[in-house]
Amino acid sequence: MASMQRILIVEDERDIADLIGFNLERAGYQILKAHDGIHGTSLAIHEQPDLVILDLMLPGKDGFSVFKELRRDARTRDTPVIMLTARAQTEDRIQGLEAGADDYLTKPFSPKELLLRVQAILKRSNAAPGSVVVEHGPFRFNKNDLKFYLDGEPVDLTGTEFKLLLYMTERPGAPQDRNDLLRSVWGYSDDVHSRTLDTHMKRLRQKLGPHAEMIETVRGVGYRVVTN
Structure with missing residues (x-):
């Protein structure tokens, strides 16, 4: 159930973090927030959310560095990550996906689109297996x-x-x-x-x-x- 799933938002622009959080909470998710890369990394590793929405332009530690650290840690190695950034250039999108991100969304974005992507990722992450x-x-x-x-x-x-x-x-x-x-x-x-x-x-x-x-x-x- 969505109400049992927790999503960590790592975003330094508080108004954007609040907008994302508001829409996801309304959809039934529990929300955690961090506004810099260092706190975001620590929160992800210790709280082990079901999904991370990660901005790339972060103070303290940039999003790519946060992502690499999460992938190195056994506790967060398989945690789905959606990269969120103002960078719209193709090379930034490709860099994020090649790093292993599950999805990538550029600002400005539709909260509805973000919600649909969150739901799609969590659905496939929790899909019940058929033949094992x-x-x-x-x-x-x-x-x-x-x-x-x-x-x-x-x-x-x-x-x-x-x-x-x-x-x-x-x-x-x-x-x-x-x-x-x-x-x-x-x-x-x-x-x-x-x-x-x-x-x-x-x-x-x-x-x-x-x-x-x-x-x-x-x-x-x-x-x-x-x-x-």
Whole structure:
């Protein structure tokens, strides 16, 4: 239930933090706030919220530094993060997604859009598993603990990477349309966010190493996981 889920807002502009907090509280979430990077890092690690909304331009410690520290700590390694920033340039969005953020939203933004993205991320993070274990060639997924193994060795995937690769693996050989992937994994689909998908595919291929070719680009359609 949303009422049991806690969201940490790390945002130095108090009016923006209050606006986000107001809308999320109205939707039934519990809210924590920090207004600088140092406090935000400490609060995230000790309170272990269900999701973090992280501004990048923060006093004390910038958002990218906060994010890297959260990913290094076992207590927050898998905590979903939405990066929020006034930086609208494509390279900033790509840098955030390549770092492993689950989503990225630029200011000014619609509180309704932010809420929809929060709901989509928390829904997929808490989705009840069907078959617990999925295997395909060198891939092995454990849905109970969201662990992924490649040739029997654990590979550290973010929650979004896990969901994306699992979605395609459960449909081996079938080309998956870009828009379908965006809707199924991120909860929304439009041309603006197609780069989000490409960035995650690039990260997945890097992590798959010698098996990177198992993710195949289908020109004009999207991607697929190849069969052996």
